[in-house]
Amino acid sequence: MNAWIIAIVTVIVAPFIGGLLAGIDRRITARLQGRFGPPILQPFYDFFKLLGKAKIASSRLQLIWIYGYLVFMVTALLFLVLKLDLLLLVFVIGFAGVSFALGGFSSKSPYSHIGANRELMQMLAYEPVLLLFALGVFAVNGSFLISEIFNNPTPLLARLWPIFIAVLLILTIKLRKSPFDLATSHHGHQELIKGIMTEYSGPYYALIQLTEWYEYVLLLGLVYIFWANPWWAGLIVAAVAYILELLIDNITARMTVGWAVKFVWSVGLVLCVLNLIYFWLLPIKGVS
Amino acid sequence: MGIIATSRLKSPWIMHFDNSSCNGCDIEVLACLTPLYDVERFGIVNMGNPKHADVLVVTGPVNRRTARVLKNLYEQIPGPKMVIAVGTCGTSGGVFHNCYNVLGGVDKVIPVDVYVPGCAARPEAIIDGVVLALQKLAKLQGVAL
Numbered sequence: 001m002n003a004w005i006i007a008i009v010t011v012i013v014a015p016f017i018g019g020l021l022a023g024i025d026r027r028i029t030a031r032l033q034g035r036f037g038p039p040i041l042q043p044f045y046d047f048f049k050l051l052g053k054a055k056i057a058s059s060r061l062q063l064i065w066i067y068g069y070l071v072f073m074v075t076a077l078l079f080l081v082l083k084l085d086l087l088l089l090v091f092v093i094g095f096a097g098v099s100f101a102l103g104g105f106s107s108k109s110p111y112s113h114i115g116a117n118r119e120l121m122q123m124l125a126y127e128p129v130l131l132l133f134a135l136g137v138f139a140v141n142g143s144f145l146i147s148e149i150f151n152n153p154t155p156l157l158a159r160l161w162p163i164f165i166a167v168l169l170i171l172t173i174k175l176r177k178s179p180f181d182l183a184t185s186h187h188g189h190q191e192l193i194k195g196i197m198t199e200y201s202g203p204y205y206a207l208i209q210l211t212e213w214y215e216y217v218l219l220l221g222l223v224y225i226f227w228a229n230p231w232w233a234g235l236i237v238a239a240v241a242y243i244l245e246l247l248i249d250n251i252t253a254r255m256t257v258g259w260a261v262k263f264v265w266s267v268g269l270v271l272c273v274l275n276l277i278y279f280w281l282l283p284i285k286g287v288s
Numbered sequence: 289m290g291i292i293a294t295s296r297l298k299s300p301w302i303m304h305f306d307n308s309s310c311n312g313c314d315i316e317v318l319a320c321l322t323p324l325y326d327v328e329r330f331g332i333v334n335m336g337n338p339k340h341a342d343v344l345v346v347t348g349p350v351n352r353r354t355a356r357v358l359k360n361l362y363e364q365i366p367g368p369k370m371v372i373a374v375g376t377c378g379t380s381g382g383v384f385h386n387c388y389n390v391l392g393g394v395d396k397v398i399p400v401d402v403y404v405p406g407c408a409a410r411p412e413a414i415i416d417g418v419v420l421a422l423q424k425l426a427k428l429q430g431v432a433l
């Protein structure tokens with residue numbers, strides 16, 4: 001019964017947090033660029049405006065896939081707040097990404113095809129790292145359950161800091177921030193129009209924004225569990241990580257997809273593997 | 289519907305289309321996005337995609353080549369939509385009005401809501417044009433801006 005209440009509250013509250021985060025993002029980005037920036041509530045105005053626009057869909061199939069994207073993303077978030085299995089959570093994030101990419105492929109626009117291709121390449125880059133993150137948590141706690149992380153008094157960050165750095169890289173990809181802003185292009189309109197989101201308009205585009213807000217909360221939640229005890233330490237870690245992402249977004253240029261995959265594999269994967277090897281070759285006292 | 293109507297006024301996403309202008313007006317449109325004018329204060333974002341746009345900002349006179357493109361872009365924008373013709377060329381054809389390939393102002397092809405004159409139109413004038421378009425929309429919807 002308690003779990004139901006937590007689930008319902010999460011589904012209702014998460015978009016508000018995500019929207020506020022997006023608003024803060026736009027404001028801070030504007031300030032970093034020497035501009036005044038939009039109001040903090042701007043993402044909500046955009047959302048409601050999009051809801052009120054005409055419904056034009058270029059293919060029916062596409063709509064099914066973005067509903068899938070939303071449902072999988074909310075499911076992943078629920079896995080996190082109900083403190084269930086981390087490994088399954090990683091798989092559900094994978095399903096969400098695939099749904100979104102298939103949505104991009106199901107229209108005829110070449111821009112959305114390029115965007116969907118890039119989305120898949122990005123998944124190729126980040127999925128192994130997320131998987132190794134789950135393995136790292138298993139190495140520390142002897143269980144994939146997120147509730148075990150909350151029960152452990154020593155933060156994950158102390159033992160998994162190389163994996164934490166790799167997860168920050170993944171965060172940049174998943175938040176669609178600059179060096180990896182490849183599949184949708186917030187700024188490269190001339191190159192890619194809007195990439196994988198090109199063909200969605202009006203309320204359907206609003207739906208994608210809603211999903212992104214859930215995704216923001218989910219991703220920062222994943223950063224949070226690196227220091228889940230005491231509860232406020234995780235919030236600080238998540239806030240610092242978010243500000244860092246905004247900074248990275250503004251000081252780096254967009255790179256190519258090939259570079260992104262190479263970079264994440266050569267830095268992120270290597271960090272994860274080294275961390276795991278460390279655990280399995282040199283078992284520390286007190287770690288099962 | 290109240291919240292949607294007010295949100296519409298607070299987040300006009302523009303798409304800029306260059307017919308066959310001399311590029312003077314285009315530079316002024318882009319100047320609106322710079323830190324000096326920063327139209328994002330009003331929620332105005334420059335979109336490269338007609339499917340996400342609300343306001344079509346057109347510069348330059350329509351010629352026989354671009355008329356088809358312009359009409360196509362206009363039809364791809366989901367309603368409610370606004371069209372702003374920027375520059376003397378956009379409003380009437382300007383210095384190019386009697387060229388062999390020029391049809392004239394933007395209103396020869398698609399309905400225009402706001403005309404922003406000037407050669408080139410100043411960024412302040414363009415922002416003013418967007419605000420005027422929003423006022424028109426507000427009046428249509430019966431909400432205060």
Ligand code: SF4
Nearest residue numbers: 309312375376377407
């Ligand atoms: S109005 Fe003047 S500046 Fe603008 S496109 Fe025409 S000639 Fe160029």
